Amino acid sequence: MNINKSTIAQLIKKILTEIDPEPDREGLRDTPARVVKSFEKLFGGYQVDPASQLTFFDSESYDEMITCKEIDFYSTCEHHLLPFYGQAHIGYIPNKKIVGLSKLPRVVELFARRLQNQERLTSQITACLDRALQAKGIGVILEATHLCMQARGVEKQNTIVITSSFRGLFKNNLNTRNEFLKIVNA
Numbered sequence: 001m002n003i004n005k006s007t008i009a010q011l012i013k014k015i016l017t018e019i020d021p022e023p024d025r026e027g028l029r030d031t032p033a034r035v036v037k038s039f040e041k042l043f044g045g046y047q048v049d050p051a052s053q054l055t056f057f058d059s060e061s062y063d064e065m066i067t068c069k070e071i072d073f074y075s076t077c078e079h080h081l082l083p084f085y086g087q088a089h090i091g092y093i094p095n096k097k098i099v100g101l102s103k104l105p106r107v108v109e110l111f112a113r114r115l116q117n118q119e120r121l122t123s124q125i126t127a128c129l130d131r132a133l134q135a136k137g138i139g140v141i142l143e144a145t146h147l148c149m150q151a152r153g154v155e156k157q158n159t160i161v162i163t164s165s166f167r168g169l170f171k172n173n174l175n176t177r178n179e180f181l182k183i184v185n186a
């Protein structure tokens with residue numbers, strides 16, 4: 001997001017004025033500037049191509065499943081501008097190359113720090129890694145809590161939304177998929 005800070009600050013100020021009878025009180029005085037700063041973080045995923053962050057190594061004939069689980073992420077629901085957050089689990093079976101492990105959380109973060117819905121976030125992570133790795137199979141599972149469900153709407157406090165996306169062996173081979181699910185749920 002190449003944000004125009006003063007435009008955003010002015011718009012936030014306008015929203016505060018519509019919501020609160022005392023928009024100029026001390027607690028709200030610096031809120032527009034603070035929101036701009038937090039937007040820069042929350043929507044900072046637009047400037048960087050996640051694929052450009054990946055580094056690769058020779059798999060040295062390792063051809064078993066690699067799983068990186070419980071990757072924390074924070075995102076913003078594009079329908080309500082409220083946070084949804086949780087954990088991502090990523091597994092793949094390499095085809096000659098493996099990816100630097102610390103790069104997987106980075107890819108999740110860059111896609112999450114945009115206006116999102118959980119389904120798209122899941123498939124974007126899968127598509128990016130699939131394209132970059134040309135793996136034999138890949139699986140991505142996201143578990144998330146949505147504030148738009150908890151604080152408004154259905155007001156269901158303990159609902160967790162789970163989305164998944166599978167490619168290659170993870171999609172076509174039940175054993176592979178079950179192995180991945182077992183590791184994730186262990």
Ligand code: ZN
Nearest residue numbers: 077079080148
């Ligand atoms: Zn929502």
